[in-house]
Amino acid sequence: MLRVAVVQETAVPGDVAANVATAAGRVREAAAQGARLVALPETFTTSWDLEAFDGPLPTLDDTAWLAPAQAAVDETGAVLVLNSPLARGGRRTITTLVVAPGEELVAAYDKQHLYPPERERFEPGEHGTTIEVDGIRVALSVCYDANFPEHAAAAAADGAILYLNTGAYFPGGGHRRDLHYAARALDNSMYVAFAGLVGGPLDLIGGSAVYDPLGRPVERLDDSTPGMVVATIDPAEVARVRDEQRMWADHRADLGRRRTLSIAAAP
Numbered sequence: 001m002l003r004v005a006v007v008q009e010t011a012v013p014g015d016v017a018a019n020v021a022t023a024a025g026r027v028r029e030a031a032a033q034g035a036r037l038v039a040l041p042e043t044f045t046t047s048w049d050l051e052a053f054d055g056p057l058p059t060l061d062d063t064a065w066l067a068p069a070q071a072a073v074d075e076t077g078a079v080l081v082l083n084s085p086l087a088r089g090g091r092r093t094i095t096t097l098v099v100a101p102g103e104e105l106v107a108a109y110d111k112q113h114l115y116p117p118e119r120e121r122f123e124p125g126e127h128g129t130t131i132e133v134d135g136i137r138v139a140l141s142v143c144y145d146a147n148f149p150e151h152a153a154a155a156a157a158d159g160a161i162l163y164l165n166t167g168a169y170f171p172g173g174g175h176r177r178d179l180h181y182a183a184r185a186l187d188n189s190m191y192v193a194f195a196g197l198v199g200g201p202l203d204l205i206g207g208s209a210v211y212d213p214l215g216r217p218v219e220r221l222d223d224s225t226p227g228m229v230v231a232t233i234d235p236a237e238v239a240r241v242r243d244e245q246r247m248w249a250d251h252r253a254d255l256g257r258r259r260t261l262s263i264a265a266a267p
Contacts (some may be wrong), residue, residue, distance in 0.1 A: 002136040004037045004162065005030035006195035008221045010206035011047035013201060016065055018057055022073035023082055026228070031076035033230045036134050036223035038078050041166050041197040041208075042143050043094060046098050048168040048197055049205065053121050057087040063105055063136060069108055073083040074101050079133055083142060083166045085122065095148045096140045096166065098131055111142035112151070129139075130160050136233055143167035146180045146194075148189055156188035156248065160236045161213075163190055168197040169205050177207055186215030189241045189248040191233050213241040 005215045012018045023040050030038040045051040045065075058065055064084075073080050080099040085092065086107070094111040110125025111118075128151070139155030141163060146152065152163050163184055169177045177194075187190040190213055200207035201214045208221035210231040221227045242248050 001140075001235070002037060002162070003033075003035045003230060004039070004164070004193055004210070004233055005033065005035035005228055005230045006039050006059065006164075006208050006210060007041070007228050008192045008196055008198050008206040009041060009044070009226045010199040010219070011041070011044050011068055011197060013047040014050040014052040014055065015025075015047045017059060019047070020066060021068050023080065024068040027069065027072040027080055028076055029242075030059065030228060030230065031078045035230050036078060037138065037164075039081040039164055039166055039193065039195040040083065041167045041195045042083045044082060044166075044197070047200055048202065050117060053085055053092075053118075057092060059087050060107060066099065066105060068129050069099055070105070073099050077101050081140070081166070085133040093125065094118065094122050094142060096142060099148075109142070111145065113120060113144040113148060115144045120164075128157060128158070130158050137159065138234065140164045141165045143169075146184055146192075147176075149184065150194075152184040152188055152190070152199055153159045153251075156190050160243075161190050161235055163188070163192045163232050165192065165194045166196075167194060171205055174205055174207055176211075177205075181209065182211055182215040182217070185211040185213060186216050187247070189245060190227055193229075193231070198224060213238050214245070242243045251259055 065198045096109040098108045109129035114126040137160045139160035192211040196206045196208045197204045205223040210218045219229045
């Protein structure tokens with residue numbers, strides 16, 4: 001089993017140092033509650049902020065800016081999933097970083113499905129990524145990725161039993177957010193965990209949650225308050241649900257050619 005924490009937090013637009021310090025504090029808080037894997041929201045280092053995206057971004061050439069987070073990870077033994085916009089030579093990406101105790105930083109996953117304002121500024125990722133923490137396979141995703149059933153389905157086919165998503169939702173998007181994450185869990189009989197930005201100049205809505213393999217929220221935060229959900233990912237529960245509810249096993253990748261039947265117009 002794996003204890004995972006999803007953090008709902010407000011980021012300071014453009015202030016990487018302040019946001020990384022907040023992330024470090026949240027790692028310590030989550031670890032004190034028994035979490036082994038801790039996830040912060042999408043673009044947490046800069047917030048989801050177009051002005052920040054257009055300015056200087058963190059790079060991997062010098063990762064001193066991440067030192068407080070690395071120190072918290074080394075101190076607690078937790079693994080941190082931290083999403084950040086990055087400048088990488090001539091490319092800019094929205095990248096999920098994995099910060100593990102005693103290990104080098106890994107730029108694990110670049111967001112594949114970019115939201116319209118992001119497309120003008122960033123390049124999409126070219127592959128999915130699954131990480132393995134204490135024997136549990138965890139698929140990485142970022143916000144809009146979860147709108148596409150194929151993304152989570154590919155993760156499940158790769159053996160993931162947790163689909164971990166970091167995101168940022170605007171006011172009015174709560175119904176889509178809740179539907180997408182519950183559906184990805186139910187579609188694939190897997191856990192889904194979502195860590196969302198909240199508040200700030202755009203009044204982002206949180207709704208961070210962990211969903212069980214039947215698509216039910218184990219725990220969900222409200223849309224306006226920073227907080228944290230800590231939940232246990234249980235492989236036995238995934239196996240039980242997949243045995244009783246056969247939708248994942250019964251999925252047909254090839255449905256054959258479609259037919260079109262024309263009905264004559266009424267006389």
